[in-house]
Amino acid sequence: MAIEDRDHAKLITHALAKDTLSKLRSVETEQVAFRKGLVKLGRICGYEIIDGEMLTEFVAIETPLAETTGERVTGLDDVVIINVLRAATPFVEGLLKAFPRAKQGVISAGRDEEAGMNEDGEFPISIDYVKLPEITADDTVIVADPMLATGSTMCAVLDHVLEDANDPEDLFVLSALSAPAGLIRVDEQFPEATLLTVAIDEKLDEDGFIVPGLGDAGDRAFRTK
């Protein structure tokens, strides 16, 4: 199993996840490779969530030759994936390869970078669009955003996700890259969530960017700025 416990989070340690994240970090990686890398990383993370966090059950199978026992992942029909626009879009495309029958929700959330961080290290977040499926007690909810920096966006998103949710069976916050401050903020405000990430970087800079990080994920994937 390639998921390890850390303070406030669990680390996805699959070698291909680390390999893919390293390519995403490089300033040499241009838009198309960056976007494809996020898709690939989403797929790997999805497989790792299934392997490390979901249950299997034994089932009777009849092959063309004999009866035997097979093993199935339980709960694959009860998965909800929340796409935090916009940087999560390619990441979610990859996740859907692991969870093709997931119900999907979309929340458009942006940091007000002109306002900057307040003295508590939080950004004002504007939420412009929210469209969520019904979330039931049987559901495994995965809220995906490749970057968890100050955690301001994720906290605002989780407020919306949990507003009408019926206490889902599992709630995962999945990021490619996290900063310690953001993990602590989300963990303290939403102790019911399991935080999953591929890497925890050293710090945030004065503009709230993860260092060493990978830069602005949305801008690199969508070729803005």
Ligand SMILES: O=P(O)(O)OC[C@H]1O[C@H](OP(=O)(O)OP(=O)(O)O)[C@H](O)[C@@H]1O
């Ligand atoms: O943890 P935080 O400090 O809130 O930062 C993380 C957020 O910042 C980025 O989004 P951004 O606001 O740049 O929007 P974008 O996806 O449209 O680029 C990223 O995709 C996260 O949503």
Ligand SMILES: O=c1cc[nH]c(=O)[nH]1
């Ligand atoms: O480092 C960061 C922080 C927030 N959003 C990004 O895309 N990158």
Ligand SMILES: [Mg+2]
């Ligand atoms: Mg951005």
